[in-house]
Amino acid sequence: MVFGMRRNVLRPADSPRADRVTYVELFFDLVFVFALTQLSAYLYENQTPLGALEGVIMVCALWWAWVSTTWVTNWLDPVKLPVRGAVLALAFVSFVMSVAIAEAFGDRAWTFAIAFVVLQVGRTAFIVWATARHDPAVSRDFLRILVWTGAGAVLWITGAVLPLSLQLPLWAAALVLELVGTVLGYPVPGLGRVNIASWDVSGPHIAERSALFVLIALGEGLLVTGFAFVATESSAESIVAMTAAFVAAASAWWIYFDHGERIGAEAIEAAAEPGRLVRTAYTWTHLLIIAGIVLLSVGDKEALGHPHAHSLAATVVTLGGPLLFLVGTVLFRRVLERRWATAHVIGVVGILLLAALTPVLDALGESVAVTLLLVAVAIGETIGRVRLGRRSGG
16 A cells, blocks of 8 residues: 555645645634734743743744744645645644643643644644655655654653653753754654755745734734733823834834845745755744744733833843844844845844843833834834835835
C-alpha cells in the first residue's frame, strides 16, 4: 500500500490561488484574536518578573502555533476540502489552547499542553501525509520536522504534570528546541536535514498572512483598550489615555504598512534563497513585532487603569511594547532591504531616552510621550519612502 493522500491538495503553482489568502485561513486567524486578548489580560494581571517569563513563553507558543500553520498552508491549498477541514480542526484546537491561557501555569496546564501538542504534531503529520505522493521532497522535510516536534511534545506534556518550578524550564526548553531546529535544519540521523534555503515559498502569501496577523494584534489592542475604557469612569485622564492608545495603534499600523509590508513580498520573490529569507524576516523578527503590539495594549490598559502610577512594572509595559515593536521593524527592514531604517532606529533611541525620565513621568505621561514618538517615527517613515520614490503600501 502506497503511503499518502491520493488527492493532490498542493497549491496550484500556475494559478492565482498560488498566492491567495483564503477565507478559511482568515477564520483560523479569528481564534487568535481571542488568544491575544487572553494573553494581554494575563500580562496585565501578572506584572511581575515571573509573570513576564510566563508571558514570554505564551507569546512564543502562540506565535509558533500560528506561523507554523501559515507555512503549511503555503504549500497546501485551503480551497481543497481535505485541507479546509484540517484548517478548521486546527482552529478548534487553537481555540481550546486559547481558553487555557489564563490558567496555563495553573489548573489548565494540561489543557494548554495537550492542545498545543495536538496542534503542532497533528498539523505536521497531516502535511507529511498530504504531500507524500505528490511532492516527496516536502514530505521528507516535514517528516524531519515531525521528529523534532515529537521531541518537543514530550517536554510540553512532562512540564504540564510537574510543579511550576519545573514546568517553566521544560516549556522554555521545548520552545528553544523548535528554534534550534529551524537554525540547524531539523537534522535526524538517517534522514539528513532540511534545506530551508531550497524551499520555494510564495512571497505574496507569506507577506500577506503575516501582515494580517499584525492587523489582528493591533485590533486586539484596540479591543482591550475599548473594554477597559468602558469599565472606567470617564475623566480627563481616561479620555487622554484612550486617545493616546488609538493614536499609538494607528501609528504602529502606519509604520508597518506604509512601506515595510509591501517590500516583503517583493524581496521574497527576488531572493535566491526565499525559504531562508522568509524564516528570518517572518518567523523570527515578526515575533518581536507581535510581542511589542501585545505589550503595547497592556501599557494602554495600565495608563487607563492607573494613570498616575510610578513603578518599574508600569514603565516596562508602557515603554517596552513600543520598544519591542520598533526593534522588530528595524530588524525586519534590515533583513529585507539590507539597510537600517533611520526613523525606526531614532525611535528606538528615543524610547531608551524616555526611560531616563521615568522618575518624573507617570504611566499616563509615558503613554502620551511614547505615542508622540511613534507618530514622529511614522512621519519619518513616510518622508523616507517619498524620498525613495516608492508608492505607499497602505
